[in-house]
Amino acid sequence: MSAPNAPSSSSVPESVSEANTATLTSALAAASISSSPDTSEPKELDKKENVELEEGEIREDDEEDAEEEEDDGKVKTVFDSKDKFNVKHPLYASWTLFFDSPQSKLLPKTPSSTPATPAGAHGGWMDDIRRVVTFDSVEEFWGLYNNIVPPSQLPGKANYYLFKDGIVPAWEDPQNKNGGKWSIQVPKEKSKSQIDTMWLYTMLAAIGETFETPVNGSTEAPPPVNEQSDIVTGVICSSRPNFYRISIWTRSAPETSLPPTDPLMARMIAIGKHFKSSVLGYEPDAKLAVSSLSTEIFFESHVDSEKKGNKKRIVA
Ligand code: MGP
Numbered sequence: 679m680s681a682p683n684a685p686s687s688s689s690v691p692e693s694v695s696e697a698n699t700a701t702l703t704s705a706l707a708a709a710s711i712s713s714s715p716d717t718s719e720p721k722e723l724d725k726k727e728n729v730e731l732e733e734g735e736i737r738e739d740d741e742e743d744a745e746e747e748e749d750d751g752k753v754k755t756v757f758d759s760k761d762k763f764n765v766k767h768p769l770y771a772s773w774t775l776f777f778d779s780p781q782s783k784l785l786p787k788t789p790s791s792t793p794a795t796p797a798g799a800h801g802g803w804m805d806d807i808r809r810v811v812t813f814d815s816v817e818e819f820w821g822l823y824n825n826i827v828p829p830s831q832l833p834g835k836a837n838y839y840l841f842k843d844g845i846v847p848a849w850e851d852p853q854n855k856n857g858g859k860w861s862i863q864v865p866k867e868k869s870k871s872q873i874d875t876m877w878l879y880t881m882l883a884a885i886g887e888t889f890e891t892p893v894n895g896s897t898e899a900p901p902p903v904n905e906q907s908d909i910v911t912g913v914i915c916s917s918r919p920n921f922y923r924i925s926i927w928t929r930s931a932p933e934t935s936l937p938p939t940d941p942l943m944a945r946m947i948a949i950g951k952h953f954k955s956s957v958l959g960y961e962p963d964a965k966l967a968v969s970s971l972s973t974e975i976f977f978e979s980h981v982d983s984e985k986k987g988n989k990k991r992i993v994a
Contacts, residue, residue, distance in 0.1 A: 756817050766815035770887050771908075772843035775810040775822060779836035782808050800848040812843050819885060828874040834919040840881055841912030847927070849980040853911050858931035858979035860950050860994070862958065863923045865971040873922045877915040879957045880924050884913045888956070889926065889949050909945065921971045926953060931979035934990040943992075950977055950994030 756763040783806040810826075813819055829838065839847035849855060864873070883889055889910045909928050916923040926949065936943040954975045955962045966974045975994040982989045 756820075763817065766817045769814050769816065769819070769885050771885075772812055772814040773819075773885055774812040774841055774843050775826075776807050776839040776841065776847055777810050777837065778807045778839075779833055781833070782806065782836075800846070800850040803848050803850070804846055807837075807839065807847065814843075819881075823878070823881075829877050829915045829917055829922060830870050830874050832917040834917065836917045838877070838915045839912060840884060840914075841927075842908075842910075845911045847912055847914060849984070851911075853929050854927060854980065856931065857911065857927060857929045858977055858982070859914075859925040859927045860953055860975060860977045861923055861925040861973065862953075862966075862975045863921050863971065863973040865969070866918070866920050866922060869922055873915075876922075876924055876958055880913050880915070880926070880953070883952070883957045884910060884926070889952060909949070931977075931981075932992075934992060946977060946992065947994070950975055950992065954994045 753765050754763045755765050755767070785808075811818075811822055813822060826838075832838075841847050842853075845851050845853045847854075864876075869876075887908065887910075890908050909930060910926055911929050912927045914923075914925045914927065916925075928946065928949070930942055930946075932940060932943040932946050938944060938947060951962060954960050954964075958975075960966065960975075966972070968974055977992040977994075978989055982991075
């Protein structure tokens with residue numbers, strides 16, 4: 679699998695920069711990525727920046743740029759101009775990225791980073807999870823993706839949560855409380871080079887809503903579940919000291935005793951199989967190695983994941 683040709687965007691919301699610089703400083707330092715201004719800017723540019731302008735005066739280049747933009751009035755996508763596109767490609771839904779790490783727990787909360795939930799709701803679970811940004815277009819997604827630290831560079835205990843806007847990454851959210859999750863866990867050492875692509879492709883499948891589409895080649899729309907046409911509420915990437923985990927959260931969870939022909943069970947199995955083969959690139963029939971650090975791709979209801987002992991699971 680090769681990563682798509684991702685355009686970059688220079689207009690990243692302030693909250694993204696804040697999350698990067700404040701919460702991921704140690705990860706950036708470890709990866710020798712400097713967050714200080716780039717001093718290799720061409721000299722000429724520096725000179726221009728320092729020229730003082732009279733009130734109302736426009737720098738010559740800015741004037742030319744403005745004219746250029748006004749003049750043609752044509753539709754420019756990000757593929758025509760990575761900085762000056764004027765048309766965005768909307769997603770089916772808005773998505774919000776949340777983040778937490780040991781460092782983020784120490785930071786004072788700001789309105790832009792605090793989830794829109796009262797403190798103490800969800801048993802305090804959401805109190806340390808920071809909302810990074812909400813986006814609703816392909817371009818904003820890439821702008822965000824190109825400016826955040828990839829999972830392979832996160833500290834030992836950190837999580838990215840990408841959820842449909844209005845849903846928080848907690849079992850207690852009304853959209854999650856009857857649901858569950860498909861998960862895979864992979865050993866850190868062996869998977870460092872793959873985890874970023876695994877997470878990128880999982881996010882793309884989520885925002886592209888491909889988990890909602892049947893994967894058997896049928897073009898029929900998936901059957902509605904309790905009149906709710908979409909079933910995926912969010913995706914999570916967790917970095918732990920010895921492993922990574924990627925999860926897909928769903929708003930419904932079938933009883934494990936249901937036959938594969940049951941519409942909800944069929945739909946859930948289709949999501950797991952799509953995740954396994956189309957998103958993560960495993961052979962559909964591959965038996966994945968299970969160890970203390972790695973798991974098969976399995977589904978578990980949130981109610982079951984809270985339980986100790988034997989849990990009822992569906993395996994993809
Ligand atoms: P985890 O981080 O999903 O599991 O949940 P992990 O990675 O196996 O454990 P970790 O200790 O390495 O992080 C860890 C614990 O967080 C759970 O056992 C719960 O106590 C709590 N927790 C997790 N989630 C997803 C929720 C949630 O949605 N709501 C609440 N109230 N607690 C949660």
